[in-house]
Amino acid sequence: MIPELTGELEQRFRFDVAISDAKGYSPDVFAKVGDSNTELPGNLYGFGCRPVEYGDNTDMEPVVEKYNRVKLLLAGEPDCLPVTSFSRFSAATRSGTYSVFPVSRIGDSPASYGRPDPACSPEEIPVDCEIRLMKPRYTIVMIGTNDYGLDKNFTALEPGAKAAERLALLVAKIRQAGSVPVLSNLPPISAPEDGDAGAEEAIELMNKNLAALAESENVPLINLWRAMEEDQMIDQGLAADGIHLSVYGGETSPDILANSVNLSEEALRYGANRRNLIWLQTLAELDRVAAQAGS
DSSP states (O other): OOOOOOHHHHHHHHHHHHHHHHTTOEEEEEEEEESHHHHSTTSSGGGGTSOOBOTTOGGGHHHHHHHTSSOOSSOBOTTSOSOOTTTBOOTTBOTTOOTTGGGSOGGGSOGGGOOOOTTSOTTSOHHHHHHHHHOEEEEEEEOOTTHHHHHTTSTTSOTTTTHHHHHHHHHHHHHHTTOEEEEEOOOOOOOOTTSOTHHHHHHHHHHHHHHHHHHHHTOOEEOHHHHHTSTTSGGGGBOTTSSSBOOTTOTTOTTHHHHTTBOSTTGGGSHHHHHHHHHHHHHHHHHHHHHHHHO
């Protein structure tokens, strides 16, 4: 599940880190790009403002401490202060969006995407604005689940076929802005009995194409899909709607922020909790290789 940085991938990663460092970007900051599975409160925010139940994962405590060092004077999850990389409400993360959103002019975005960051210009694209505001060493991307609905409106396209092409542009924009791109593939979809079963095949196609993109562009890739498919996961780590990641204690819990940063063995059977641990482990691995490059 965690990217293995070797060979050409390691070389390109070190090159990207050197560019980020030369621009003065913070090694203690990362940015997020995504749709609802990144925007919803069960995903990462709680590390910035709630006690973490580490379980057998106490080796992740230094990672949480590191990325909470930099306090940001930016918008964050309202019930999660102070604002850090974890609790930042990203200008490049919105529910219901397609993979074209992060690289489309903010002023052209539909009002339904909601909560635009006032610090961003309408002329900017979301990923450029987020990197300008955050100055992050890493920009972690997980977006594309909704592209199925976008692509199936075009009869000449196989649903999901264009997601990797759109994300290639996003990777290029992140690098142009001076941050280090990191990709995650997409979690499964569990279509309801009366739903569109084609979505499941579309996710598999997207993930196949994302793997090819990550290999061709030498971008670290988190294999979240594989984690959700493991036997111990409850309902493939999905909530009742079959789309969003589940959270230990339920999505209607009065303190979903705390429940989502429970990394105990039982809690890690839920999608958001497992994803949160995997992102911590990924940050730890990225930092390990980056430190070797600087030594």
